[in-house]
Amino acid sequence: MDHSPVKQQSVSELPLNAELLIQKKSLIRIYLENMKKHWMLYVMIIPGILYYIIFKYVPLLGSVIAFQDYQIFKGIFESPWVWFENFKYIFSYQDFYQVLRNTIMIAFYQLIFGFPAPIILALLFNEVRLMFFKRTVQSLFYLPHFLSWVVVGGIVFELLAAEGVINAIRGLFGAAPILFMQEESYFRTIVVVSGIWKSVGWGTIIYLAAITAINPSLYEAAVIDGANRWKQIRYITLPLLFPTILVLFLLNIGNFLELGFDQIFNLLTPMTYSVGDIIETYVYRAGVLQGQFSVTTAIGLFQSVVGFILLWIFNRLARKSGQGLW
Amino acid sequence: MVMKKSWGEKSFQIFNYTFLSIFAATMILPLIQLLAVSFSSPIAAESKKVFLFPVEFTLGTWKHILQNEVLWRSFGVTIFITVVGTFLSMLFTVLTAFPLSRREFLLKKPIMIAIVITMIFNAPMIPYFLTVRELGLMDSIWALIIPGLISTFNMIIVRTFFMGIPNDLDDAAKIDGCNDLRLLFQIYLPLSKPVLATIGLFYAVGYWNSFQAAVLFLRDQTLWPLQMRLRGFFLSPEALAEVNLVTGDYDFNTITLKAATIIFATVPIVLVYPYLQKYFVKGAVLGSLKE
Structure with a gap:
């Protein structure tokens, strides 16, 4: 990274949230560089992630119908809420x-x-x-x-x-x-x-x-x-x-x-x-x-x-x- | 170890060998008994005479069973989901496990946690059922494969194995300009044959025995896999007989037919079992290391 010692010193004098902002920025940069270098790993895991989202997390979130009067034609978004x-x-x-x-x-x-x-x-x-x-x-x-x-x-x-x-x-x-x-x-x-x-x-x-x-x-x-x-x-x-x-x-x-x-x-x-x-x-x-x-x-x-x-x-x-x- | 066996230890040993022998015999005897029944005459089967050997030997039951088209169709469905399902499951499992085993994959930890959470919080049956239904998988053969594509247990086995492969290999591969995909397929997978055999067999047995998915997602009987068909026959043996057993004189009855269908659905597993056992055992230990 291109942080010269002078710059770093000025960073430490910035207010706290600005410092965090810069840290965050460089974190994003680290991620982006990592993604660029190893993009294949990120592509590889997409099918697996989709599987877990669709067949594990969607049904888990779908459990909210326990608090609804779920009607099949209205679906999860239109069915009335009955809470407990x-x-x-x-x-x-x-x-x-x-x-x-x-x-x-x-x-x-x-x-x-x-x-x-x-x-x-x-x-x-x-x-x-x-x-x-x-x-x-x-x-x-x-x-x-x-x-x-x-x-x-x-x-x-x-x-x-x-x-x-x-x-x-x-x-x-x-x-x-x-x-x-x-x-x-x-x-x-x-x-x-x-x-x-x-x-x-x-x-x-x-x-x-x-x-x-x-x-x-x-x-x-x-x-x-x-x-x-x-x-x-x-x-x-x-x-x-x-x-x-x-x-x-x-x-x-x-x-x-x-x-x-x-x-x-x-x-x-x-x-x-x-x-x-x-x-x-x-x-x-x-x-x-x-x-x-x-x-x-x-x-x-x-x-x-x-x-x-x-x-x-x-x-x-x-x-x-x-x-x-x- | 030099041991002076006391009287108590000797009698314990006798008890132990006897107990284990008898208990182990109960693991296989029921299958042998059903095999014997399937080759026995209907009269012998009904009069409780058949134990471990056929009584009044006849091939009538098997001739009838093996001509049953419905049974063969279910057999075909099961073969299809076992072969295609095992292949797809292994592909998905390996593709998921590999990035999660790499230190340079920065999302490794959050994704791993998200996956382990699904092991602790199982979605209730009904939302799961509704999700599969919304996807339009009802009454489709893919409903027997896709919803259970990745077993987290197997994925963790593979991941653990990948993590145990020494790192210097990838350094050498990277110098040769090998990318991550080639690294997986040309270096890691050939080294992972034992673990791939293990999870392949776990998946294959899972698909062969798959039952709940068929209960939930198939209304269409033509797609019933073998296990489901078996249960259908247990509930209404008349469907299996296809003829009126009361009026006719046949060399089979519902008892011998049921016994034969159980054997029919079990034989493939029992046949491959001796060869596969060592892989299974390895996998069970491997999976337990990293929970």
């Missing part, structure tokens, strides 16, 4: 509480049972000494991750059908067949178990990578001090795994109420709506199929806000123990 009427409506609506209760219950069960499952499995994998056995078993455990929920749902329905394997086995003991998929009392268990079945193996990968990164000399020292396997897990593996567990927990909690449309949609039948209809499936039916756009957007917004608040709270707690996402 939609929220008042959903909170006075009996069905919403049922859907919310189902969502929270299933989310809670998944957190209690589904979240620790891959941690326990990774610890068990880590105790296997036969490499051939370990590799084979791991390959089998990863497989269901790649099947769609339509397929897994189909498998679950077939296994639990009146003529399915589970009832055949029950039949061997003389028990009468149970229509598992049609009965309310089994639905949440089926959701949690099938969820674990599908994702537990894949979930171990991150934990196994973290376990591999632990310095082996720690274990050697522990053995010399007379620690058995259990003590090694308790006092070395688990504490060193804790940061990974915490990060994954935080990533999980932000999506606490987002259970995954595909899974529930493919396991749900009208017979099990009372225990299994969750926010996502309800929003699909009432919003996409029946056209109640504003009310269902209000529900969706409520879901996102709850997720964010949970993330924020738990992140604060995590930061107190020394490590958060931000």
